[in-house]
Amino acid sequence: MLYNTRQGQLIFENGQKELELDFTILPDTTPERDEAFTVRIYNASGKAVVNSQKQDLTVNILSNDDAHGRVGFASSSLTKVTMETRDDSTVTFEVIREYGSLGRVVAQWNVSGNFSDGDLSPLSGELVFEDGQTSQNLSITVHRDVVPEMREVAFVR
Numbered sequence: 001m002l003y004n005t006r007q008g009q010l011i012f013e014n015g016q017k018e019l020e021l022d023f024t025i026l027p028d029t030t031p032e033r034d035e036a037f038t039v040r041i042y043n044a045s046g047k048a049v050v051n052s053q054k055q056d057l058t059v060n061i062l063s064n065d066d067a068h069g070r071v072g073f074a075s076s077s078l079t080k081v082t083m084e085t086r087d088d089s090t091v092t093f094e095v096i097r098e099y100g101s102l103g104r105v106v107a108q109w110n111v112s113g114n115f116s117d118g119d120l121s122p123l124s125g126e127l128v129f130e131d132g133q134t135s136q137n138l139s140i141t142v143h144r145d146v147v148p149e150m151r152e153v154a155f156v157r
Helices: none
Strands: 033-039 056-061 070-073 089-098 106-111 122-128 134-143 153-157
Touching: 089 106, 122 134, 134 153
Parallel strands: none
Antiparallel strands: 033 056, 070 089, 089 134, 106 122, 106 153
């Protein structure tokens, strides 16, 4: 969050009970957590006094720039091709967290497609990204199979 720090004077005319203050909050593209700033009234002049229980105002600015990031597959993991072999094999996908990595994020995933029961495992799960973590691997086992089959396709979402 960016804002301009200002200091000034509030002048109440005779009989005036309220004044408005304007604050300019400047947009930025840096992912950040919620932020706040305080406005304080002090040093009243004349016969006025500052009410010590009402002299501070807190302005909260909620995170609005994907501070926790966006989760998806890395470009290198968008398409994977493997053959069934005599032994189990593993296909690994890289899952990335971009545009922010604040806080803990949990992403669920599942596998669907036209494969036979028992060909792949696991078929669902979740990835947990801890604060600051931007990459993880998701591995799926392709189980050995002695049954001749046509081409099978699996989708990981």
